[in-house]
Amino acid sequence: MPTTSAPTASRRLLSLLSLLQARREWPGPALLERLGVSERTLRRDIDRLRELGYPIRAARGPHGGYRLDAGAQLPPLLFDDDQAVAVAVALRSVAVTGAGVQDAAAQALQTVRHLMPARLRARVDTLELTAVPAAGEQAAADPAVLYAVSAAIRAREGLRFDYASPAPVGQAGTDTTDGRPRHLQPHHLVARGGRWYLVGWDTRRGDWRVYRVDRIGLRTPNGPRFAPRQVPGGDVAAFLAGRFKGSETGDKWPCLGTAVLHCPAAQVVPFTADGAVEMLGAERSRVVLGAWSWPALAATLARFDADIDDVEPADLRQAFADLARRATRASGRRDSGQRPGQR
Numbered sequence: 001m002p003t004t005s006a007p008t009a010s011r012r013l014l015s016l017l018s019l020l021q022a023r024r025e026w027p028g029p030a031l032l033e034r035l036g037v038s039e040r041t042l043r044r045d046i047d048r049l050r051e052l053g054y055p056i057r058a059a060r061g062p063h064g065g066y067r068l069d070a071g072a073q074l075p076p077l078l079f080d081d082d083q084a085v086a087v088a089v090a091l092r093s094v095a096v097t098g099a100g101v102q103d104a105a106a107q108a109l110q111t112v113r114h115l116m117p118a119r120l121r122a123r124v125d126t127l128e129l130t131a132v133p134a135a136g137e138q139a140a141a142d143p144a145v146l147y148a149v150s151a152a153i154r155a156r157e158g159l160r161f162d163y164a165s166p167a168p169v170g171q172a173g174t175d176t177t178d179g180r181p182r183h184l185q186p187h188h189l190v191a192r193g194g195r196w197y198l199v200g201w202d203t204r205r206g207d208w209r210v211y212r213v214d215r216i217g218l219r220t221p222n223g224p225r226f227a228p229r230q231v232p233g234g235d236v237a238a239f240l241a242g243r244f245k246g247s248e249t250g251d252k253w254p255c256l257g258t259a260v261l262h263c264p265a266a267q268v269v270p271f272t273a274d275g276a277v278e279m280l281g282a283e284r285s286r287v288v289l290g291a292w293s294w295p296a297l298a299a300t301l302a303r304f305d306a307d308i309d310d311v312e313p314a315d316l317r318q319a320f321a322d323l324a325r326r327a328t329r330a331s332g333r334r335d336s337g338q339r340p341g342q343r
Contacts, residue, residue: 012035012037012045013045013048015034015035016042016046016049017049017054018080019034020049020054020066020067025059025066025067026066026067027065028042028066031065031066055069056068057069081120084112084120085123088112088116088124089124091106091108091112141195142214145216146189146196146213149186149198149213153188153189155222156228157222157223157224157226158183158184158185158186158224158225159184159185159186159198159223160181160182160183160184160219160223161216161217161218162182162219163182164215164217181219182204183203183223184200184202184203185200185201185203185223186199187228187229188236190236190237190240195212195213196213197210197212197213197240198213201229208231210243245290245292246293253290253291254290254293255290255292255297255315255316257288257301257315258288258312259287259308259309259310259311259312259316260280260284260286260287260308261286261301261304261308262283262306262307262309263283263304265278265279265280265285267304268285268287268304271303271304274290275287275288276288287301293319294315295322295323298316298319298320298322302320
């Protein structure tokens with residue numbers, strides 16, 4: 001004659017499943033203590049979960065335990081309240097990841113939302129989240145390519161691929177390999193600004209390279225296995241940020257300069273990104289900015305539409321002189337004191 005009600009047994013099974021999902025392996029005594037049941041009851045509950053499709057492995061020995069392995073099929077999952085809401089928020093945000101899985105994410109979100117209790121649906125529905133992709137061209141990476149690249153990174157296998165150049169909207173890019181595939185030892189797959197990038201060692205160029213995954217056309221089979229390398233500096237995020245700044249030595253601008261702008265600091269701060277602004281009074285501010293080149297830095301400072309002085313270093317002053325000559329020529333003037341048609 002059963003001594004435990006069905007609702008109690010069901011709650012116990014859910015508690016056991018939640019514990020197994022939260023930790024890679026549980027010693028048997030620890031599970032017994034957490035659940036407050038006998039060893040016989042624990043074994044019976046483990047068998048019931050196995051019948052439901054959960055692949056639970058038992059470790060033998062005096063301190064044997066249990067672990068939940070991955071199975072051939074996806075059994076029902078158990079989330080607590082915060083986890084369920086986090087999954088829903090992540091699925092709503094998938095549009096900004098740059099992976100072409102938006103439709104699948106939308107379907108998964110509807111499934112998760114439908115199974116949520118009313119109190120959690122209210123929390124998810126209250127969150128008015130508008131996912132805005134990064135500005136500029138948006139080309140989602142093919143999930144199949146992402147999976148294949150990730151598998152090659154894990155297996156330490158070289159990749160061979162064609163690479164397409166940028167193209168105007170509505171047109172296909174042109175192959176930049178002249179029919180010859182790129183050969184790369186893939187090391188990192190990085191999501192940044194709504195796009196996916198592959199960081200690896202180009203064996204033909206003998207240097208580190210960064211490729212946009214949405215422009216990659218994989219070839220088969222993969223290349224030979226390789227020994228892993230470390231990206232310069234050891235930090236892939238800093239390495240990638242540095243490459244976008246035109247730097248070969250980490251996350252810093254290759255050109256860094258200072259100048260005094262004749263405008264309030266409050267008008268400068270919103271447009272300096274990772275620069276520094278020092279207030280020198282009500283109408284003057286000192287700015288420290290970086291750029292990938294001296295002309296680019298001079299143009300960045302000139303956009304504030306204010307008088308500029310105390311410019312350092314000399315390379316930046318020379319860039320301002322070059323910019324002034326180009327601006328004079330673009331205006332149609334022969335020199336700073338003449339207008340077109342004047343003699």
